[in-house]
Amino acid sequence: MSKDAAGGESAGELLLRAAAMVPAERYVLTALAIVLAILYRFLELHLISDILHGFRGQCVKLTFRDSLTDRYHLIIAYKCPSLHGRYIATPWLASPHLQTLFVSIFGIPPSFTYxxxxxxxxxxxxxxxxxxxxxxxxxxxxxxxxxxxxxxxxxxxxxxxxxxxxxxxxxxxxxxxxxxxxxxxxxxxxxxxxxxxxxxxxxxxxxxxxxxxxxxxxxxxxxxxxxxxxxxxxxxxxxxxxxxxxxxxxxxxxxxxxxxxxxxxxxxxxxxxxxxxxxxxxxxxxxxxxxxxxxxxxxxxxx
CATH class of the missing domain: 3.40.50 (Rossmann fold)
Structure with missing residues (x-):
């Protein structure tokens, strides 16, 4: 490996010295950011997308058979107004996996007897x-x-x-x-x-x-x-x-x-x-x- 003309240090040694001068908290923050990015991708979170869209959610899309479209639209307009709205997940459960986990742990069912x-x-x-x-x-x-x-x-x-x-x-x-x-x-x-x-x-x-x-x-x-x-x-x-x-x-x-x-x-x-x-x-x-x-x-x- 070549030596530096001024101090006789190799390029690798110079890089290590430069790295040692970086505050430790910056490494911690960088590692934390990487972990959060991986976790965000792993859990398929969509919180950032929700924020960018102003928590407006997505419009509900309905599919009908052509011959019944007008009839179904009329029924839904009067009986199911919620289907004309938008869907937005709870912000702190903006992941299908978190929702599944939450229901499994905290979804205590009502008590009754069949x-x-x-x-x-x-x-x-x-x-x-x-x-x-x-x-x-x-x-x-x-x-x-x-x-x-x-x-x-x-x-x-x-x-x-x-x-x-x-x-x-x-x-x-x-x-x-x-x-x-x-x-x-x-x-x-x-x-x-x-x-x-x-x-x-x-x-x-x-x-x-x-x-x-x-x-x-x-x-x-x-x-x-x-x-x-x-x-x-x-x-x-x-x-x-x-x-x-x-x-x-x-x-x-x-x-x-x-x-x-x-x-x-x-x-x-x-x-x-x-x-x-x-x-x-x-x-x-x-x-x-x-x-x-x-x-x-x-x-x-x-x-």
């Missing part, structure tokens, strides 16, 4: 229907028949969720408080109900919810039926359904694209490990592990 009805499907499978009524009556039949005009909402939980999940209890309790009768249709093998048939649940299979809706419509023919979380079923049934209205929240329209999205970076891959190690999923496995049918599930998952 009334359970076990429905046996045509193939022998058992589906747990958990009811929460707008009234305090414990008689489901009497309540619904006495007031057939009260709408009934059929709620379908997400993957690996059931009626006891915190977000489900928040949703059900809120709807019941607003005067709706609500029933949660748990997936096969969930909600503490054993698997009683060789047919298992998967996210792309809609036969169970189709059968439950037909059952409820026949039992309460004068009660308006609404559904939450039945996107694929609604698309398959179209105008043939007996449901008066349906809504899907955060629906994974394309599972393949969703899987690629989840695996696109490190923080998303953490969800795979968190889901497979979750207490709820481990409890489901432990409940069904004595059954020979659970071995069949393991084979499917491995292949």
């Amino acid at each position: 009334k359970r009805e076990l429905y046996t499907a045509r193939d022998g499978g058992t589906i747990a229907l958990d009811w929460l009524l707008a009234s305090d009556s414990e008689d489901i039949d009497g309540c619904i028949y006495n007031d057939a005009s009260t709408p009934l909402a059929v709620v379908l939980p997400g993957q690996n969720s059931d009626s006891a999940s915190a977000y489900m209890k928040h949703l059900v309790y809120s709807m019941a408080n607003k005067g709706w009768n609500v029933v949660v249709s748990n997936h096969r093998g969930l909600g503490g109900v054993p698997i009683t048939s060789d047919c298992l649940y998967n996210g792309g299979w809609t036969e169970d919810i189709r059968e439950v809706i037909k059952y409820l419509h026949l039992k309460y023919p004068n009660t308006p039926l609404f559904c939450v979380g039945t996107c694929q079923y609604s698309g398959e049934e179209g105008e043939n359904t007996s449901v008066a209205g349906a809504v899907s929240i955060c629906s994974p329209w394309d599972p393949v694209v969703c899987d690629r999205f989840i695996c696109r970076n490190l923080v998303q891959r953490c969800y795979d490990r968190a889901l497979t190690m979750s207490e709820r999923l481990c409890k489901i496995v432990s409940i069904h592990s004595p059954s020979s049918r659970w071995c069949y599930i393991d084979v499917i998952l491995i292949t």
Whole structure:
């Protein structure tokens, strides 16, 4: 390495001397800024973008079928004014990951007790229907028949969720408080109900919810039926359904694209490990592990 003509020091030594003259707090601040930048990117925060846009949020975008556009716009204008507004996340939760973490830790669900009805499907499978009524009556039949005009909402939980999940209890309790009768249709093998048939649940299979809706419509023919979380079923049934209205929240329209999205970076891959190690999923496995049918599930998952 070449020496400096004046002092005989190498270029490296000069750089070290210059670096030593920089105050330590500047290094700390630089390191902190780098860490914050990495964390901002890692958690997919959008607080800076919100600030630059003056916390105005984004306009809600609605998509309609062309032939129904005018009718839906008229209905939404009078019945759903919030859909004409803007969405802005809570500033200190300006990240989808922080929102998920917050709900998991602080989302304490309301305390109430469902009334359970076990429905046996045509193939022998058992589906747990958990009811929460707008009234305090414990008689489901009497309540619904006495007031057939009260709408009934059929709620379908997400993957690996059931009626006891915190977000489900928040949703059900809120709807019941607003005067709706609500029933949660748990997936096969969930909600503490054993698997009683060789047919298992998967996210792309809609036969169970189709059968439950037909059952409820026949039992309460004068009660308006609404559904939450039945996107694929609604698309398959179209105008043939007996449901008066349906809504899907955060629906994974394309599972393949969703899987690629989840695996696109490190923080998303953490969800795979968190889901497979979750207490709820481990409890489901432990409940069904004595059954020979659970071995069949393991084979499917491995292949």
